[in-house]
Amino acid sequence: MIISLAEESSFAPLEPRTTNQPAWKDCHYSKLAWLSDIHLDFLESAQRTTFYRRLAAIQFDYLLITGDIATSHELISVLNELSDALRRPIGFVLGNHDFYDSSFCAIRSELEKTLASNPHLHWLSQPPGYVVLNSDVALMGIDSWADGRAGDYQNSSVVLNDHLRIHDMQHLGKYERLQLMQQLADDAEAELRRNLPKLLSHFKTVLIASHVPLFAESCHDASDVLPDDAYLPHFCWQSGGTALQEEVSEYPSGGHVIALCGHTHRHAQVDISPRIQIRVSKATYGNPLIHVLDLTKPTIPQFTLLDT
Numbered sequence: 314m315i316i317s318l319a320e321e322s323s324f325a326p327l328e329p330r331t332t333n334q335p336a337w338k339d340c341h342y343s344k345l346a347w348l349s350d351i352h353l354d355f356l357e358s359a360q361r362t363t364f365y366r367r368l369a370a371i372q373f374d375y376l377l378i379t380g381d382i383a384t385s386h387e388l389i390s391v392l393n394e395l396s397d398a399l400r401r402p403i404g405f406v407l408g409n410h411d412f413y414d415s416s417f418c419a420i421r422s423e424l425e426k427t428l429a430s431n432p433h434l435h436w437l438s439q440p441p442g443y444v445v446l447n448s449d450v451a452l453m454g455i456d457s458w459a460d461g462r463a464g465d466y467q468n469s470s471v472v473l474n475d476h477l478r479i480h481d482m483q484h485l486g487k488y489e490r491l492q493l494m495q496q497l498a499d500d501a502e503a504e505l506r507r508n509l510p511k512l513l514s515h516f517k518t519v520l521i522a523s524h525v526p527l528f529a530e531s532c533h534d535a536s537d538v539l540p541d542d543a544y545l546p547h548f549c550w551q552s553g554g555t556a557l558q559e560e561v562s563e564y565p566s567g568g569h570v571i572a573l574c575g576h577t578h579r580h581a582q583v584d585i586s587p588r589i590q591i592r593v594s595k596a597t598y599g600n601p602l603i604h605v606l607d608l609t610k611p612t613i614p615q616f617t618l619l620d621t
């Protein structure tokens with residue numbers, strides 16, 4: 314079954330390129346496949362192969378994965394499997410599950426080693442922090458984290474697997490953990506503020522890949538109930554949303570931003586302003602979904618969800 318999710322968004326014309334701006338690589342991608350929260354550790358080897366074949370049969374130029382690819386045990390191997398199966402560029406950011414049973418430092422170091430030998434894999438949060446998809450569209454990626462600022466962290470008794478399975482969090486108390494969550498989120502915010510202005514001034518559309526949704530409004534579906542104040546601190550990257558609104562308002566004639574997110578596993582589509590749209594992919598363990606985004610009309614995004 315194919316569900317078409319097309320809608321129109323407005324954008325402001327771009328300012329002309331100036332000579333002191335970097336020369337962008339000349340790419341002409343027209344189709345982006347987008348996966349989020351595919352949790353490939355839930356699939357047996359044969360099921361993963363079937364999924365890769367299905368993906369390989371789809372017409373697209375660039376694959377984006379917005380985190381929760383697997384857990385630390387399988388992360389590197391499934392990235393290599395995807396790369397071998399597709400032989401097309403794959404950009405990804407990491408989600409909280411990707412660090413399970415390991416540490417931030419160990420996973421980052423392992424990834425750096427793997428990426429050095431695989432030209433198809435782009436860890437998008439690493440310098441320069443973005444790729445140019447075509448003359449109108451750039452994609453930036455951020456390893457975001459929920460920052461505990463939305464909802465009511467103080468009175469929340471929610472315990473996530475993150476707190477038990479990520480080595481850096483296992484021995485932390487509630488407020489030490491909040492400090493670490495905010496440090497991760499604030500590092501991500503700094504990345505957003507570093508790269509977004511130059512991309513906004515240059516491209517009609519900037520796609521932002523972020524595992525964690527940037528606004529509380531995007532942490533639920535219109536048909537669903539808003540996650541209560543106990544869960545929001547763990548679902549939302551609130552400082553990222555504030556930074557995004559501030560940076561976009563600094564460039565009134567700049568491009569249009571579409572943030573592609575996951576983490577909540579609930580579909581959401583929220584227009585924060587005429588130039589900021591948030592999309593959150595639905596996800597189901599054991600049944601990875603594939604979205605295809607037509608990049609030829611980037612300010613009138615045409616999303617297609619290929620159902621299984």
Ligand SMILES: [Fe+2]
Nearest residue numbers: 350381576596
């Ligand atoms: Fe997930």
Ligand SMILES: [Fe+2]
Nearest residue numbers: 381408409576
């Ligand atoms: Fe997640």
